[in-house]
Amino acid sequence: MDDFTEAETRALVAQHTEETGQPFSAAALDAVWTQTRGQPWLVNALCAGACFDNKAGRNRSRAIEVDDVYAAREELILSRRTHLDQLAHKLEEARVRRVVEPLLSGGEARHQVRDLEYLRDLGLIDTGEPPRIANPVYAEVVPHRHAAARTKATRTPSGAGTPAHKGGRLSAIGTPPLHNIQGFTRTG
Numbered sequence: 001m002d003d004f005t006e007a008e009t010r011a012l013v014a015q016h017t018e019e020t021g022q023p024f025s026a027a028a029l030d031a032v033w034t035q036t037r038g039q040p041w042l043v044n045a046l047c048a049g050a051c052f053d054n055k056a057g058r059n060r061s062r063a064i065e066v067d068d069v070y071a072a073r074e075e076l077i078l079s080r081r082t083h084l085d086q087l088a089h090k091l092e093e094a095r096v097r098r099v100v101e102p103l104l105s106g107g108e109a110r111h112q113v114r115d116l117e118y119l120r121d122l123g124l125i126d127t128g129e130p131p132r133i134a135n136p137v138y139a140e141v142v143p144h145r146h147a148a149a150r151t152k153a154t155r156t157p158s159g160a161g162t163p164a165h166k167g168g169r170l171s172a173i174g175t176p177p178l179h180n181i182q183g184f185t186r187t188g
Helices: 005-019 026-036 040-053 067-079 082-090 094-105 113-122 136-154 176-186
Strands: none
Touching: 005 026, 005 040, 026 067, 026 113, 026 136, 040 067, 040 082, 067 136, 082 136, 094 113, 094 136
């Protein structure tokens, strides 16, 4: 399924209003569009969060306001819902990293056209040029999840490594130059 256009996003939200009588303020509609850029799963998750998960949003006599949309956005990001976790898993793939890393660092692109097509098919980047993260929700989630994926990929197995390696974590204790500095700071 392709991303919704702005008009399609507004029409989807209007269906909620027609069924429940609960309107979205103009600012809330704008926020749904700008935060999701029409990504279908995000549109539905954000609106469900604002209208159903949020206690105040369940009161159909009040309009959904922009603060409701942003509260739903934050809850969505913090909850690590399945869709966002699946997206995070994709960040471990080399073809995804070849596109994402330069986007995040401002470095030189080293991807292939097929890499871009794959990320566009995933909905991770938009269809414009130059490539960029598809929407503000992903723009917030991707750097954090990418960093976590890179950290996971660079960990040394427990018990391996140098004498400074203790139980899967690096330890400066016993490492000659750092040992001297530790001793100085403890006595100084």
